[in-house]
Amino acid sequence: MKAIWKGEIIADSENTVVVxxxxxxxxxxxxxxHLKPSPTTSECAWKGIxxxxxxxxxGEENRDAAWYYPDPKEAAAQxxxxxxxxxxxxxxxxxxxxEPRTAQDQ
Numbered sequence: 257m258k259a260i261w262k263g264e265i266i267a268d269s270e271n272t273v274v275v276x277x278x279x280x281x282x283x284x285x286x287x288x289x290h291l292k293p294s295p296t297t298s299e300c301a302w303k304g305i306x307x308x309x310x311x312x313x314x315g316e317e318n319r320d321a322a323w324y325y326p327d328p329k330e331a332a333a334q335x336x337x338x339x340x341x342x343x344x345x346x347x348x349x350x351x352x353x354x355e356p357r358t359a360q361d362q
Contacts, residue, residue, distance in 0.1 A: 261345045262313040280338035303332040
């Protein structure tokens with residue numbers, strides 16, 4: 257799976273974890289130079305508190321387009337620190353285009 261925004265590969269892994277239709281990328285598979293920490297958080301009843309990153313490519317910023325759970329609840333332990341994308345970031349398998357994430361399932 258790849259996460260792409262503005263033609264730049266943000267993440268690339270064959271070991272994503274799928275939860276509620278979202279691919280969570282292992283932290284080591286994400287190019288951190290494209291992530292800018294955000295103060296935004298949200299809460300999911302069964303996963304816990306999500307923290308966000310803005311995705312930055314070529315000086316353009318996609319605010320809060322990535323999220324992760326640094327301390328998830330037990331039911332979501334498999335996605336600890338894994339990063340998911342939405343807000344126009346294209347998550348695709350190989351050369352097959354996927355629909356850009358426009359809503360977050362939390």
